[in-house]
Amino acid sequence: MEVKVMTNVLAKNDAIAADLQRLFKEKNIFVFNLLGSPGAGKTSLLEATLKELAEDYSLAVIEGDLYTAKDAERIHKLGIPVLQINTVGGCHLDAKMIEDALSELDLDKLDMIIIENVGNLVCPAEFAIGEAMKVTVLSVTEGEDKPLKYPLIFKESKAVLLNKVDLLPYIPFDKEKAITDIKNLNPTASLFEVSCTAKTGLTEWTDWLKTQIDAVRKG
Numbered sequence: 001m002e003v004k005v006m007t008n009v010l011a012k013n014d015a016i017a018a019d020l021q022r023l024f025k026e027k028n029i030f031v032f033n034l035l036g037s038p039g040a041g042k043t044s045l046l047e048a049t050l051k052e053l054a055e056d057y058s059l060a061v062i063e064g065d066l067y068t069a070k071d072a073e074r075i076h077k078l079g080i081p082v083l084q085i086n087t088v089g090g091c092h093l094d095a096k097m098i099e100d101a102l103s104e105l106d107l108d109k110l111d112m113i114i115i116e117n118v119g120n121l122v123c124p125a126e127f128a129i130g131e132a133m134k135v136t137v138l139s140v141t142e143g144e145d146k147p148l149k150y151p152l153i154f155k156e157s158k159a160v161l162l163n164k165v166d167l168l169p170y171i172p173f174d175k176e177k178a179i180t181d182i183k184n185l186n187p188t189a190s191l192f193e194v195s196c197t198a199k200t201g202l203t204e205w206t207d208w209l210k211t212q213i214d215a216v217r218k219g
Contacts, residue, residue: 013127016095020130023107030216031113033129035153036137037146038119041163043071044196045137046116050080052206057111057213062101064093064118071116081105092123098130112213121146125153132216133158140164141171144178151185159190161205166198 024031036042050059060081063072072084083101085093098115105113115131117124125134136157138146141164147154154160160182168175182189190208194201 010126013095016099017128017130020095020099020102021132023102024113024130024132025216027107027110028217028219029107029110029113030213031115031131032158032212033124033131033134034114034116034137035121035124035134035157036119036163037121037139037142040119040137040139040142041196042116042119042137043074045161045163045194046114047074047078048196048199048202049114049206049209050075050078052202053112053209053213054078054080056210058109060105060110060113062093062098062113062115064097064116066090066118087118091118091120092127093117093129094127095129111217112209121150121153125150125156132212135159135161137161137163138178138182140167140173140175140178144174144181147178147181147185154182154185154189157186157189159192159208160186162191162193164195164197165193165200166195 034042034046053059061075062083062085063075064085064087065071066089067086069084072082075082083104085097085101093115115129134157136153138160140162179191182191192201192205194205
C-alpha cells in the first residue's frame with residue numbers, strides 16, 4: 001500500500017512538472033534546480049552567480065526553505081525578483097508549489113529562473129519541479145563520502161559544483177576520490193571547483209550557465 005501511495009504522489013507531481021517544462025520551453029526560459037545539503041554554500045553561490053549574470057540576463061529566483069525567509073532576503077538585496085516558498089517542515093519543493101508561485105512572476109520577461117531547493121541530499125532528488133536540469137553543490141566540508149552515500153542526487157545532476165575549495169589545505173577531504181566517485185556515478189556531469197570566498201572557479205561556472213541560457217533563448 002505504501003508503494004502505491006508513493007507512486008501516485010510521484011505520478012501527480014511528474015504530470016505537473018511536465019506541464020511546467022513545456023511552459024518554460026514555450027517562454028524560452030532556462031530553469032535549473034539548485035540542490036545541496038544545509039551549509040553547502042548554495043545561497044552564497046547563488047549570490048555570486050546572480051551578480052555575474054544580472055547585467056546580461058533577466059533573472060528570478062524561487063527560494064525553498066523549511067520556515068524562514070533569510071535566504072530570500074539575501075537575494076532581494078541584489079535587486080533580483082525572488083519568491084519564498086516555506087514547506088513548513090517538508091524536506092523538498094514539489095511541482096505544485098512551483099506552479100502556484102509562478103503567478104507572481106512575469107514569465108514573458110525572464111531568461112532564467114533559479115530554484116534553490118530545501119537543503120537535503122535525499123528528497124529533492126526524487127521530485128521533478130519543471131526544471132531543465134538539476135545542479136548539486138557539494139562542499140568539501142561535508143566529506144568525500146557523500147556521492148556514494150547519496151548517489152541519486154549526483155546521478156540526476158547535469159552539473160556538480162565542488163564548493164569551498166579554498167578550505168582544502170585545512171580539512172581532511174580526498175578531492176580526487178570525490179571527483180572519481182561523481183564521475184563514476186555520472187560520467188557526463190559537468191564538474192566545477194569553486195570558492196565564493198576566494199572567488200575561484202566562478203567564471204568557468206557562469207560561462208557554462210551562459211551557454212545553457214543562450215541555447216534556450218534561441219529555442
